[in-house]
Amino acid sequence: MGLFAMNLLEHYQNQLPSSENFVPRKCQFPHKGDINLYGVRGAGKTAIVLDYLSGMNNEEVLYIDLEDPNLIFNTLETLTLQHYIDKNQIKMLVLDHYEEGMLPSFPNVLRLCILTRLPLDDKNFIPLELFPLDYEEFLAFESSTAQGKGFNHFLRSGTLPYLARSQKSSTHAMKRFFQSSFDTQEQKLLLLLAQHHTKHLTTHQIYTFAKEKFKVSKDWLYKTIKRFTAEKLILFIDDRYQKSGKKMLLFDFAFAKYLTLGQPFILQFDTMVALALMKHHIGVQTLGIHGYITNNNTLIIPAPFESEESLWAKSQKKFSLYKKYGIKKVTIITVANNYTYSIEKLHFEALPFNEWSVINSEED
Numbered sequence: 013m014g015l016f017a018m019n020l021l022e023h024y025q026n027q028l029p030s031s032e033n034f035v036p037r038k039c040q041f042p043h044k045g046d047i048n049l050y051g052v053r054g055a056g057k058t059a060i061v062l063d064y065l066s067g068m069n070n071e072e073v074l075y076i077d078l079e080d081p082n083l084i085f086n087t088l089e090t091l092t093l094q095h096y097i098d099k100n101q102i103k104m105l106v107l108d109h110y111e112e113g114m115l116p117s118f119p120n121v122l123r124l125c126i127l128t129r130l131p132l133d134d135k136n137f138i139p140l141e142l143f144p145l146d147y148e149e150f151l152a153f154e155s156s157t158a159q160g161k162g163f164n165h166f167l168r169s170g171t172l173p174y175l176a177r178s179q180k181s182s183t184h185a186m187k188r189f190f191q192s193s194f195d196t197q198e199q200k201l202l203l204l205l206a207q208h209h210t211k212h213l214t215t216h217q218i219y220t221f222a223k224e225k226f227k228v229s230k231d232w233l234y235k236t237i238k239r240f241t242a243e244k245l246i247l248f249i250d251d252r253y254q255k256s257g258k259k260m261l262l263f264d265f266a267f268a269k270y271l272t273l274g275q276p277f278i279l280q281f282d283t284m285v286a287l288a289l290m291k292h293h294i295g296v297q298t299l300g301i302h303g304y305i306t307n308n309n310t311l312i313i314p315a316p317f318e319s320e321e322s323l324w325a326k327s328q329k330k331f332s333l334y335k336k337y338g339i340k341k342v343t344i345i346t347v348a349n350n351y352t353y354s355i356e357k358l359h360f361e362a363l364p365f366n367e368w369s370v371i372n373s374e375e376d
Contacts, residue, residue: 017086017088017089017092018092018095018096020082020083020086021074021076021092021093021096022096024074024075024076025070025071025073025074025100025102028062028065028070028073028075029062029075029077030062030066031058031059031060031062031063031066034059034062034063035149035152035153035173036063036152037056037060037142037145037149038146038148038149039060039140039141039142041060041064041140042138042140044123045123045137045138046123046124046125046126046136046137046138047123047124047125047126047137047138047140048125048126048128048131048132048134048137048138048139048140049061049125049126049127049128049140049142050127050128050129050130050131050132050139050140050141050142051129051141051142051143051144051244052129052143052144052243052244052245052263053129053193053243053245054144054172054173054174054175054189054193054264055142055143055144055172055173056142056144056145056172056173056174057108057127057142058077058108058127059173060142061075061106061108061125061127062075065104065106068104071100071101072101072102072103072104073102073103073104073106074096074097074100074102074104074105074106075106075108076088076105076106076107076108077108077109078107078108078109078110078111078114079108079109088114088115089115090115090116090117090118090119093105093115093119094119094120097119097120097121102121103121103122103123104121104122104123104124104125105119105121105123105124105125106125106126106127107124107125107126107127108127109127109128110126110127110128111128111129112128112130112132112133124137129243130239130242130243143171143244143290143291144170144171144172144173144263144264144291145171145172145173145176146171146288146291146292146369147162147166147288147365147366147369147370148369148370150162150165150166150169150171150176151166153173153176162366163347163365163366166284167265167266167280167284168182168266169182169266170182170264170265170266170267171263171264171265171266171287172189172264172267174189175189175266175267182266183270186266186267186270189267190202190267190270190271197226197228197232197236198236200222200225200226200228201222201228201233201236201240202262202271203271204218204221204222204225205218205246205260205262206262206267206268206271206272207271207272208221208260209260209261209262209268209272209275209279209283210259210260210261210279210282210283211259211260212251212254212256212257212258212259212260213248213257213258213260214256214257214258215233215234215237217257218233218237219233219234244263244290245262245263246260246261246262246263247260247261247262247263247286247287247290248260249261249286249296249297249298249304250297250298251297251298251299251300252297252298252299252305252337253298253299253300253302253337254300259298261283261286261287262283263287264287265280265283265284265287266280268280268283277316278314278316281314281316281345281347281365282314284314284365285304285312285314285345285365286304288365288368288369289304289306289312294306294307295307296312299311299337302330302333305337305339308340309337309338309339309340309341310339310340310341310342310343311334311337311339311341311342311343312342312343312345313342313343313344313345314345315344315345315346315362316345316346316347317346317347317349318344318346318349319349320349320351320353320362323344323360323362324353324355324360327342327355327360328355331355331356331358334358339358340358341358341359341361342358342359342360342361343361343362343363343368344360344361344362344363345362345363345364345365345368346362346363346364346365347364347365348364349362349364350362350363350364350367
């Protein structure tokens with residue numbers, strides 16, 4: 013990769029992409045040390061890094077997108093990179109879309125930032141995980157005129173920054189994301205997973221469903237489910253109530269809806285609540301169909317439109333179940349209702365999603 017390689021690296025240095033209209037995120041870059049910024053595709057890793065680089069001297073920065081077609085026939089080599097870094101006194105090297113094993117070793121540079129979908133197995137890097145947008149971050153993307161419609165737009169657009177920006181046609185943006193981020197076989201699997209979104213599933217059941225729909229090897233499917241789970245494209249939640257299968261969720265509720273013809277609002281809302289818990293690092297299990305139970309035994313029930321009277325009547329019937337599983341508090345997540353009540357010593361509090369998600373974020 014001799015002269016062409018050096019010319020290509022020079023081109024990368026002179027053509028640093030810009031992150032236009034960047035909206036700050038909660039994920040903050042450490043001021044020193046080598047960083048591995050990782051997270052699910054579409055979470056906004058590239059935008060965060062490009063914004064960070066915009067505050068640096070361009071002559072000291074080298075950003076390489078390893079998905080650049082120019083690298084298909086010209087493999088990047090550590091020695092060439094090191095030579096270029098030394099010659100041009102590069103202080104910050106960024107390798108975007110890196111996959112384990114692309115380089116036998118990393119070059120020596122003052123600061124190194126590697127962007128990956130899965131965390132690197134390397135203790136020399138500070139691991140920094142980026143999730144898609146939480147509700148507060150989503151609102152920051154909204155124009156002031158749209159703020160009042162924030163919840164409805166969140167429901168429609170979901171949590172991926174690229175889609176949050178697409179004010180007009182989220183369907184067109186979804187299609188572009190789907191086609192550009194996944195190969196054909198992965199697309200088929202995602203369509204199947206979306207049809208079983210929020211259901212209790214095992215990988216074996218997914219394989220059984222998949223082979224009825226498209227040509228697929230068991231080996232590929234098991235490996236891909238493992239990779240999707242590691243990337244957090246899909247989430248499996250253990251159930252404290254029933255031991256067969258785990259509740260499976262796709263990483264974005266609006267994307268899951270896009271991949272299915274019709275998905276009831278309650279399923280979208282349920283996923284919205286579960287993903288908010290994950291993003292704030294609150295460990296949960298499901299309690300059958302009764303809600304999500306946290307490690308400190310708070311039961312969280314998504315109930316978007318249910319009235320206080322209706323919930324109180326249901327709580328009376330389920331009270332012995334709550335006692336059996338040691339529930340200490342019940343939080344009911346609604347679209348707009350606030351109310352509280354107690355049964356014996358168990359306290360029930362209903363909060364609208366937008367209030368609850370902010371409280372959750374403050375408790376991180």
